[in-house]
Amino acid sequence: MRLERHPILEFVRGKRITFTFDGESIEAYEGETIAAALHAAGIRVLSRTRSGAPRGLFCAIGKCSSCLMTVDGIPNVRTCVTPIREGMVVESQRGPGKLNPVFRHRPHEAVCKEAEVVIVGAGPAGLSAAKVLLNHGIRPLVLDENPHLGGQLIKQTHKFFGSRAERAGTRGFSIADELVEEIEGEAEILRQARVLGLYCEDGRRVLAVAHAEKLLLVAAKDLVVATGAQERFLLFPGNHLPGVYGAGAVQTLMNVYGVKPGERALMVGAGNVGLIVSYQLLQAGVEVDAVVEAMPEIGGYHVHAAKIRRLGVPILTSHTVVRALGKERVEGAMIAQIDGKFEPIPGTERELAVDLICLAVGLNPSTRLLEQAGAQMGYVPELGGRVPLHSPLMETTVPGVYVAGDCAGIGEASTAMLEGELAAFSLLAKKRFEVREKIALVQRSLEKLRRGPFGERPRTGKEKVFTLMKEVAVG
Numbered sequence: 001m002r003l004e005r006h007p008i009l010e011f012v013r014g015k016r017i018t019f020t021f022d023g024e025s026i027e028a029y030e031g032e033t034i035a036a037a038l039h040a041a042g043i044r045v046l047s048r049t050r051s052g053a054p055r056g057l058f059c060a061i062g063k064c065s066s067c068l069m070t071v072d073g074i075p076n077v078r079t080c081v082t083p084i085r086e087g088m089v090v091e092s093q094r095g096p097g098k099l100n101p102v103f104r105h106r107p108h109e110a111v112c113k114e115a116e117v118v119i120v121g122a123g124p125a126g127l128s129a130a131k132v133l134l135n136h137g138i139r140p141l142v143l144d145e146n147p148h149l150g151g152q153l154i155k156q157t158h159k160f161f162g163s164r165a166e167r168a169g170t171r172g173f174s175i176a177d178e179l180v181e182e183i184e185g186e187a188e189i190l191r192q193a194r195v196l197g198l199y200c201e202d203g204r205r206v207l208a209v210a211h212a213e214k215l216l217l218v219a220a221k222d223l224v225v226a227t228g229a230q231e232r233f234l235l236f237p238g239n240h241l242p243g244v245y246g247a248g249a250v251q252t253l254m255n256v257y258g259v260k261p262g263e264r265a266l267m268v269g270a271g272n273v274g275l276i277v278s279y280q281l282l283q284a285g286v287e288v289d290a291v292v293e294a295m296p297e298i299g300g301y302h303v304h305a306a307k308i309r310r311l312g313v314p315i316l317t318s319h320t321v322v323r324a325l326g327k328e329r330v331e332g333a334m335i336a337q338i339d340g341k342f343e344p345i346p347g348t349e350r351e352l353a354v355d356l357i358c359l360a361v362g363l364n365p366s367t368r369l370l371e372q373a374g375a376q377m378g379y380v381p382e383l384g385g386r387v388p389l390h391s392p393l394m395e396t397t398v399p400g401v402y403v404a405g406d407c408a409g410i411g412e413a414s415t416a417m418l419e420g421e422l423a424a425f426s427l428l429a430k431k432r433f434e435v436r437e438k439i440a441l442v443q444r445s446l447e448k449l450r451r452g453p454f455g456e457r458p459r460t461g462k463e464k465v466f467t468l469m470k471e472v473a474v475g
């Protein structure tokens with residue numbers, strides 16, 4: 001299941017190590033996550049629900065609960081973002097799992113810390129915000145729950161579309177490397193630092209962070225939240241089976257860890273993500289039986305569609321997945337044509353012998369921390385659902401808390417980088433730095449990117465957010 005050759009990527013693996021899974025000894029490489037190592041060993045059923053239904057990896061970025069397992073006696077560990085270590089004891093769990101009594105009375109001290117500016121999330125938005133702050137003499141504390149910095153970019157092997165000024169034409173993972181290089185050694189960076197809670201009261205902003213088996217309590221003067229997005233799920237019988245993945249998870253397995261997610265795939269969704277990931281599956285040697293798209297038109301760029309069609313992959317519009325087949329893992333998929341009301345048309349069902357169903361049906365902004373902090377939210381479908389209301393300068397309804405990137409409304413890496421810069425400049429303006437011209441420049445670049453047919457949805461969405469924000473300010 002490990003990829004040895006790839007047309008673009010070279011996989012440099014760490015030291016060989018051994019761990020156990022349900023008592024069985026398994027070999028892995030240092031630097032892999034537990035879930036990636038298990039997949040490489042062909043193990044897809046990671047845990048079971050209380051009723052015994054199998055559960056497998058779904059998001060691979062620490063956002064859902066599909067990969068929770070018991071590790072070294074501790075239940076509910078997110079194995080998709082936890083690196084494997086020599087001698088680890090990994091066990092599948094049933095339901096919520098049980099805490100080993102040894103840990104029950106272990107004292108846990110919180111470590112307190114202060115920072116002038118904290119940035120949550122080191123994707124393109126967070127990294128761009130950090131760079132602007134560093135350029136103005138402020139050393140931010142950057143927290144990211146993943147072991148690698150760069151957010152979604154680290155698994156993008158294609159050359160980016162968007163604006164040249166925002167590095168279009170460069171492969172996603174190279175953009176991530178460049179952004180990280182620009183701040184590494186300058187900003188204070190904590191990897192595998194999951195922000196669990198954000199408390200904003202009486203002008204104080206405190207973050208609860210799980211890091212290196214400790215609880216950190218960080219008091220921040222100002223805060224940029226750039227937590228990105230999470231993949232949407234789809235309702236159909238069998239969607240719980242291991243082998244139903246979000247498109248991002250498939251990319252993480254293939255492009256970050258060099259692990260093949262399956263042998264034959266069905267892609268659900270013909271937006272840019274579905275089309276790009278289909279091509280990446282083919283590059284990894286996975287057959288793609290079909291791409292199904294519920295809408296009558298392909299949503300992504302036609303250049304991406306043409307690429308996979310040339311390689312023999314049919315794109316079936318007005319089609320959907322109606323069922324995943326299999327008991328313990330995906331062994332097939334039933335697809336069907338749908339009518340104008342998105343209902344399957346009887347007699348059009350077709351079975352595909354796939355072991356992988358990949359969902360690329362959109363993203364929702366990751367807003368949990370902001371909601372917890374009391375930021376006012378609005379439902380804006382053009383931006384992916386519930387979004388934090390914010391001003392054109394990226395400040396939320398909680399003073400001193402700024403947002404940027406996909407968590408402020410689903411967009412692209414180019415707009416995420418610009419919003420990160422804008423949030424940082426806006427924060428600097430409040431601290432009386434003379435940055436008015438810089439703000440105007442970034443705003444003009446954002447407007448330019450959102451012009452044109454593909455910018456229409458985010459442009460309309462942002463206008464709605466700014467209007468709602470104004471209403472809140474007046475009310």
Ligand SMILES: Cc1cc2nc3c(=O)[nH]c(=O)nc-3n(C[C@H](O)[C@H](O)[C@H](O)COP(=O)(O)OP(=O)(O)OC[C@H]3O[C@@H](n4cnc5c(N)ncnc54)[C@H](O)[C@@H]3O)c2cc1C
Pocket residue numbers: 061120121122123124125126143144145146149150151152153156159160161162193194195196226227228229248272273276277366369404405406407411412413414415416
């Ligand atoms: C297949 C695919 C192809 C794409 N192609 C393009 C393209 O060609 N051009 C383009 O411009 N865009 C493209 N995009 C979109 C682009 O990747 C995203 O819009 C961009 O990555 C969003 O940046 P972000 O910084 O807002 O979020 P992300 O990149 O998602 O980063 C968010 C970061 O926050 C961290 N985080 C989240 N919650 C917490 C927490 N509680 N505690 C600590 N850390 C946390 C995460 O670990 C992550 O590192 C593509 C996306 C996909 C999936």
